Amino acid sequence: MHEHTVTKKWNPLPDQPPPVRDFGLSGWLRKNLFSSVGNTLLTFIGITIVWLTVPPFIQWAVINAAWLGDSRSACDHLLEGEKAGACWIFIKVRLGMFMYGFYPDPERWRINFSLFLLALGGLPILTTSLLSENSGRAMYLVAGTVICIFFFGPIPGSVAALFLAGPFLLSLIPLTGKIPLRAWDWIFLFAVYPVIAWFLFVGDIFGLPYVDTHQWGGMFLTLVIAGIGIATSLPIGILLALGRRDSMPVIKTLCICFIELIRGVPLISVLFMASVMLPLLLPEGTHFDKLLRALIGVALFYAAYMAEVVRGGLAAIPKGQYEAAQALGWGYWKMMGLIILPQALRLVIPGIVNTFLGLFKDTTLVAVIGLMDMLGIVKAALADTEWLGFPKEAYIFAALTYWVFCFSMSRYSMSLEKRFQVNRR
Amino acid sequence: MPDQTALQQATSEPIIIISELEKWFGEFHVLKAISLTVKKGERVVICGPSGSGKSTLIRCINRLETHQKGKITVDGVELTDNLKNIDHVRREVGMLFQNFNLFPHLTVLENCTMSPVWIRKVPLAEATKLAQNYLERVKIPELADKYPPQISGGQQQRVAIARCLCMSPKIMLFDEPTSALDPEMIKEVLDVMVDLAESGMTMICVTHEMGFARTVADRIIFMDGGEIVEENDPETFFHHPKTDRAELFLGQILSHGFDD
Numbered sequence: 071m072h073e074h075t076v077t078k079k080w081n082p083l084p085d086q087p088p089p090v091r092d093f094g095l096s097g098w099l100r101k102n103l104f105s106s107v108g109n110t111l112l113t114f115i116g117i118t119i120v121w122l123t124v125p126p127f128i129q130w131a132v133i134n135a136a137w138l139g140d141s142r143s144a145c146d147h148l149l150e151g152e153k154a155g156a157c158w159i160f161i162k163v164r165l166g167m168f169m170y171g172f173y174p175d176p177e178r179w180r181i182n183f184s185l186f187l188l189a190l191g192g193l194p195i196l197t198t199s200l201l202s203e204n205s206g207r208a209m210y211l212v213a214g215t216v217i218c219i220f221f222f223g224p225i226p227g228s229v230a231a232l233f234l235a236g237p238f239l240l241s242l243i244p245l246t247g248k249i250p251l252r253a254w255d256w257i258f259l260f261a262v263y264p265v266i267a268w269f270l271f272v273g274d275i276f277g278l279p280y281v282d283t284h285q286w287g288g289m290f291l292t293l294v295i296a297g298i299g300i301a302t303s304l305p306i307g308i309l310l311a312l313g314r315r316d317s318m319p320v321i322k323t324l325c326i327c328f329i330e331l332i333r334g335v336p337l338i339s340v341l342f343m344a345s346v347m348l349p350l351l352l353p354e355g356t357h358f359d360k361l362l363r364a365l366i367g368v369a370l371f372y373a374a375y376m377a378e379v380v381r382g383g384l385a386a387i388p389k390g391q392y393e394a395a396q397a398l399g400w401g402y403w404k405m406m407g408l409i410i411l412p413q414a415l416r417l418v419i420p421g422i423v424n425t426f427l428g429l430f431k432d433t434t435l436v437a438v439i440g441l442m443d444m445l446g447i448v449k450a451a452l453a454d455t456e457w458l459g460f461p462k463e464a465y466i467f468a469a470l471t472y473w474v475f476c477f478s479m480s481r482y483s484m485s486l487e488k489r490f491q492v493n494r495r
Numbered sequence: 496m497p498d499q500t501a502l503q504q505a506t507s508e509p510i511i512i513i514s515e516l517e518k519w520f521g522e523f524h525v526l527k528a529i530s531l532t533v534k535k536g537e538r539v540v541i542c543g544p545s546g547s548g549k550s551t552l553i554r555c556i557n558r559l560e561t562h563q564k565g566k567i568t569v570d571g572v573e574l575t576d577n578l579k580n581i582d583h584v585r586r587e588v589g590m591l592f593q594n595f596n597l598f599p600h601l602t603v604l605e606n607c608t609m610s611p612v613w614i615r616k617v618p619l620a621e622a623t624k625l626a627q628n629y630l631e632r633v634k635i636p637e638l639a640d641k642y643p644p645q646i647s648g649g650q651q652q653r654v655a656i657a658r659c660l661c662m663s664p665k666i667m668l669f670d671e672p673t674s675a676l677d678p679e680m681i682k683e684v685l686d687v688m689v690d691l692a693e694s695g696m697t698m699i700c701v702t703h704e705m706g707f708a709r710t711v712a713d714r715i716i717f718m719d720g721g722e723i724v725e726e727n728d729p730e731t732f733f734h735h736p737k738t739d740r741a742e743l744f745l746g747q748i749l750s751h752g753f754d755d
């Protein structure tokens with residue numbers, strides 16, 4: 071029998087595997103390092119530079135360096151000559167000071183504990199789904215408490231237990247359960263944690279000895295200023311950015327004036343002003359903590375920068391998004407909080423983190439009003455007559471510490487960007 | 496041509512009353528003495544050349560644009576600066592846009608549940624069920640967990656329709672809902688709209704899809720230069736337009752592939 075079908079049935083071609091991209095090691099070298107005369111030259115120049123700098127540095131920093139011991143005498147022979155090396159003993163001996171400033175030795179556990187508490191409270195927010203299940207959260211709660219009891223004792227342990235259980239319990243009981251666990255996490259981090267941390271740091275309550283803020287210093291002070299600066303500058307910056315785009319001329323003008331004024335002056339002068347001018351404006355005799363003044367200065371200064379970053383994000387949101395939300399009946403604040411800002415902020419994550427990094431490093435400027443941040447303490451330690459002659463070690467250590475913090479922030483921001491990439495246009 | 500009687504007849508109760516509406520953009524007079532009454536369940540199609548003020552007119556109905564003179568009453572509430580009134584009207588009126596305007600940071604399902612949960616205080620479980628229901632109705636239940644940029648234009652517009660329906664509006668406004676779509680996708684959206692029309696939804700639709708207009712419209716409104724030039728039932732409008740302006744417009748738009 072004959073087939074009379076005129077049209078041939080169309081079959082799609084089968085998928086082929088993609089071509090293998092394997093040139094081997096020599097292929098890779100040829101392609102990337104020696105592809106032309108210029109490239110070959112650059113490769114050799116690069117190798118020479120690395121050869122000239124890295125081995126001597128390793129010789130100094132690792133091989134010749136003094137690691138063991140805790141007295142100055144162990145480092146005497148390292149200062150110059152053939153066998154010059156780093157004296158890491160200096161860093162080791164002064165580490166407590168670099169980290170905690172002049173915070174009294176027996177009280178330093180309070181700082182460790184509150185940082186640990188911050189990590190415990192922050193982890194469920196930083197990670198996405200892992201700890202949002204009830205069972206996972208319960209396990210986390212128990213584990214956190216046990217670790218706290220082990221390292222800090224039963225009373226701090228129970229504080230930690232309460233702090234961790236708070237959001238969890240509130241999200242479970244019907245009355246407060248309308249607000250989801252995630253939101254309670256944020257509320258605890260922003261409303262409850264600062265109170266606990268404040269009482270721990272300052273003391274003079276529950277039998278904790280009083281520690282005045284002028285004893286605060288080192289990495290601890292840097293983290294306090296940077297942490298509070300980061301936590302306040304973003305919300306204030308968002309409000310300023312919204313204000314700048316507001317239709318009400320008074321609000322708009324106020325925001326523009328504030329932003330442009332602050333952006334027009336260096337942070338140092340803002341810090342000076344906060345330190346010298348604010349007390350003048352206040353009624354005589356009111357005690358106004360120097361640290362608090364610095365905090366206000368840093369927060370407002372970076373809020374102005376943040377406002378401009380956020381404004382960039384807001385400007386990138388198409389008008390249709392506002393219209394769709396309005397047409398669905400969304401009011402201004404809900405629309406901003408749940409529709410517009412989540413999109414705008416995601417767009418400007420790199421800008422926000424960039425500003426945070428700037429803030430973190432600019433905390434070193436509080437030295438000008440007499441606060442001893444990490445770098446300030448390091449400098450002060452260099453003047454110690456017993457340990458003269460080790461500035462390289464001290465500055466390398468300081469740089470490395472700042473770098474570790476900044477680099478982790480930057481990596482975290484990249485992971486955030488990746489997580490939100492799926493819904494980018 | 497589909498059976499006209501399949502469509503429910505509009506009641507005589509007016510739900511939108513626009514009288515002597517005037518609007519300017521700066522010096523430019525966009526809407527001139529517009530008077531229009533839409534009854535509950537009525538399906539009105541607005542057409543006219545580009546720049547004639549069609550979008551502006553329907554955007555006035557849910558106050559995305561403010562008017563300067565005249566009166567707009569929607570569901571018994573007059574649109575003024577009173578925020579409460581605006582809120583009430585926006586609750587009753589859903590709107591579809593040319594560019595869909597889905598929220599790209601939310602999944603399709605979240606796009607549909609967000610508004611009921613946050614604006615109408617519907618419990619999440621209930622809103623989710625409702626949303627799944629409507630996604631079923633616009634024939635894309637399987638896309639619930641996708642993000643808008645991951646789906647096609649026609650699918651996005653259908654999600655937008657489901658999102659609107661989740662707020663159970665009494666009136667729906669369409670601003671050229673298919674004009675950003677490829678021909679293949681236009682039909683899938685129009686099908687959903689016809690389905691909506693058959694369920695008795697009050698609809699005002701700006702569109703150049705004349706086939707759709709003929710199928711579902713109770714009334715065609717032809718605008719030009721910010722005025723309502725002609726208002727007629729579809730049969731008369733397409734075959735015996737009263738004004739030469741409408742005839743010219745029809746001639747231009749129908750010469751492309753639309754045959755009687």
Ligand SMILES: Nc1ncnc2c1ncn2[C@@H]1O[C@H](COP(=O)(O)OP(=O)(O)OP(=O)(O)O)[C@@H](O)[C@H]1O
Pocket residue numbers: 520523525544545546547548549550551552
């Ligand atoms: N926000 C605005 N400011 C100033 N002029 C505007 C604005 N919006 C629209 N117009 C003008 O008003 C007129 C009517 O615009 P409208 O969008 O209502 O037209 P349309 O009939 O919907 O046209 P199209 O078919 O192209 O969508 C146009 O000339 C347009 O340029």
Ligand SMILES: [Mg+2]
Pocket residue numbers: 549550551670671
């Ligand atoms: Mg238009």
